[in-house]
Amino acid sequence: MRDDDARHETGGLTPFRDPLRIPPVLRPGRGGRGEDITVELEARSVRLHSQMPPSLTWTYDGHFPGPTIEVRRGQRVRVSWANRIEGPYPLAAGTAPLTVDGEPSTAQPGRGPDFIETKEVADLPAWSVTHLHGAVTGGGNDGWTENAVGVGDAQLSEYPNDQRSAMLWYHDHALNITRWNVLAGLVGVYLVRDEEEQALRLPSGEYEIPLVLTDRNFETDADGRPTGEVLHKVPRLSDPDPESGEPVVTIPFSGPYTLVNGVVWPHLEVEPRWYRFRLLNAANARVFDLALVDEDGELVQGVVHQIGSDGGLLPAPVPVDFDEGLPRLTIAPAERMDLLVDFGALRGRRLRLVNAPADAERPGDPARNVPFPQVMEFRVDRRPVRDRFVLPPVISSSFRRLTHDVPHRHRLVVLTPPGTVGGAGHPEIWEMVEVPEDSVTLGSDGVIQLTDAEGTTRTYRRVARTFDDTLAIRIAEGDHEQWSFLNLGGPTHPMHIHLTAFQLLGREPYLTEGFSPELGGTTSPVAFDASPGAGIPLAPNEQGWKDVVTVPAGQMVNVLGPYEGAQGRFMYHCHLLEHEDMGMMRPFAVLPREVMVFDHHSPDGGHGEH
Template identity: 45%
Template structure:
């Protein structure tokens, strides 16, 4: 009982910053709650508080009683929002939508197979009601220029760092508090009285460019630690030996990607063209437009007026024993670097290359007419996804889901909506956040173009069959829940079931679709752990991603592999309630107390069955993809594409080597197959 009392006391002292103030959570399971695993008694970690779950992405209406509890706490505290918060709410409402035209990035094409792109400072207006904003940019624009390349023609790019001066985005951390009468804290501009972080202000212009989706060698991929300072250039070679696709480039500097992208180094399109795409005669020129979507926050002065500066506002949802900060979302949606713009369009077909370049926010894109109705499916088609064209068009019937890093190649027919003003919206807004992203203003006169969507798009795409995927070598990657510490990315190897009681730290058991129970152990969990996955060049593997997050409404994890394309094979839904955290050796252990039960098969979209390099992993899901490693050899990374998550080590290296080289590895310790009996 003495052990029980000591552990209960420690838990009871831990506060989480929710509601009107710090709320102790030690009594949630009872101070004496114990788990027994491996013959040792340990204290269980109490459940995550409801409002903390809300702060991490779950809508409040999905958490029974959370709003009522928060209102009661707010009434008991007697605290009301201060004048700074009131001014922030007013300022957000005063910024008007659809006042500024959508910028269309200029196009760059390499001459003689070479191109130079400068990273440099610029001052730009993000909205006509705002003062100019100081940004770090690619070639002077908030969204970088569109780079076009031809399939099979090598392009060498010198990414020159011509940046200077102090870090242009102030950052603050604000304890989470909930007021049912106000927009949520991340959907309000301003610092809420918090001081600017000196550690962020001191950051140098240290950058590295990753061409997301490029099939290239490890030396050209934009390794996170290979960043450069002003006066240097990153020299990268892209073979472009891949199908026509909409790739994109962005900063990937180690530990600070989530901050660097805020400065303006967050996105630029890179389009690969090929003959298969050319034969389709898709809308082009002024009728092929990138739509780069992300959200930002804005700073205010002491009078509640916008300064023009962007603001990185981190919301602290727990502070003991670990500081947990909500990944960034903000109240102001931007398309191509402008807040709530508009685009004049002819009454005909357009091709839009949509990209979610947000840090954290998922989008469900819909186009609504003046009556709030969605476009008919025959007027809104998905023709491609991250890494290339689909076999055939897919009509949009419930919106386009995009997690960070995902792309959609879209065809839209405005001909039946002449003279109307349509809205592109996010159908997943949070309370207080504007759903609008941009407006389309359709001309009144008829368009006499003769384009018709092709019935077949990419005959060269040959999907991997489920049977072939099942026969391929397997990798298992697990994402742990948020709380009591930041989520982690675990690489796993299959082992025999352990003797003794569960849970045991790092041991996860789950049930397959056929009822077979399998046991895996954690072999790596941080970026600095040794490489465990070494892959034979040219091989196909089956990668599986399992989320142990319990909250069904939480934001999904976008899982990304560098330098490859993959195809979704299956999605399964699990009961993950038996994955447990417990106190161990002054920290936390985690594992399953009994095998996780499979509940049902989930669904893959048509896009997820196409060429992908990011796939959505929702809470309690197991997603399986078939990966073809066609890139040159080298060291690459796989990670969650929520920038804050990859920066806090939800990122792991993997290595691709020629098979003949792997066969000569001493003692076979390459982790080639990673399955039962691997080192």
């Protein structure tokens, strides 16, 4: 295919033209001592593709993504996140119709017809707070969403790093505007190392590479070529409100261009040997369904193995054997995957990582639309090399599976469908507390009945639904808790809990027809689906430590984890950033056990220890 033809078919840019950029590595401290470091937030012009003008980007230390910060377990690090951003806001935001001539307009390059710009976004200040996602650190260091700082100020955070080896990441978390600040470029990788990881002798140095996935949309010129101006274009689901002029928006951002480490569709020269890739989905909302294909588009089998997830190493390698009839390697926003790839038998080949949803027609989830499936290309050298690495059968010998035998408390969190009464068109997080049936009016707003797998029906009352509602969840430090996320309808929500890493206990199917969005409650119990074939087994790669879990409609997902190592006020939320900004975020607090004795007003929904 000629270069001009390739550009026409891929939105004006040639795929795999530019090399992958690898962020610099920042290792604070020497000799095991912690050290104060400063990371500056700066505005820079960054070229995201060589055929496109530079894009105004917000960066950490001048890099997008920011430098990879690497620490050792137990090494205490203090970071000054210094806001030095100057100049205008780096993107244009607005809405467009969900479809134009039958095509999803918001996933196509440029503003397109009927684009309505949100002018107030251009007036936003550089107001930012950095959250170290996955960190076990005190609430005052966690990047509380309202504690953002302006230009000339600095956020001071301390990270004990007393946690297992894992890939964390840092990103903006400013209240109401996280979706735009992250899209502006404020993301970076943070690696914690420990002795267990070191003993595995995994590929390292130039053979260990972070792959940070993001997606973007760009304004186009009169010839349809991208100009480099970043657009936050989201679907408009209704006409603008006649009073406020603002449309109701519930579907998150999804851009047509995929970037890896800040480059649109890059390539990477690799040797025919094992590599370790630290994969992060840092997109606002895009779920990537990844597959590895060869020059002819055929799936490549047997070379990819997952050895870790969000919270650290898996107990054993999980082979990723792509197959036409099976789901791809699916990674939702904020999830991480630790991958080993063996290029040893692929000398001289060109392999492509593509975003190829096995279920692109999934209803209710337009973010799945993929106009351009390209992600990146691997170019394997022809020259043989000597590689001594052998994939070990055991990855984490320290891993222990959590079970119901661990004393813990239960909490129910309901995720409501868009359009539920009182939600202003947006999905919400409802925290529920069990109550006697005769203490509430059935069929009323905020009252839900639930029939579980044992046939027991319980009645729940809503105690919180918005970010500013009462603090309803208080936890004694050191306790384990089971949180059950029940999605009553709408899109899949990747739910993230700050502070803790948890394990999935199970995914349960539920029949949700008994919930009435118009009433905001159940007219008949939401019931466990016991029909043949309805069971949902856990995937092998989600049976390790996690801090993000996907919750599809009609599922109750049960997670169990410890709340230890830090105290203070934290958050949990949907990691579709538009949902987070639109209200799908709630606080919780972890207190010393001795303080909990005097907690006399806690509508926290705890059902006792089990």
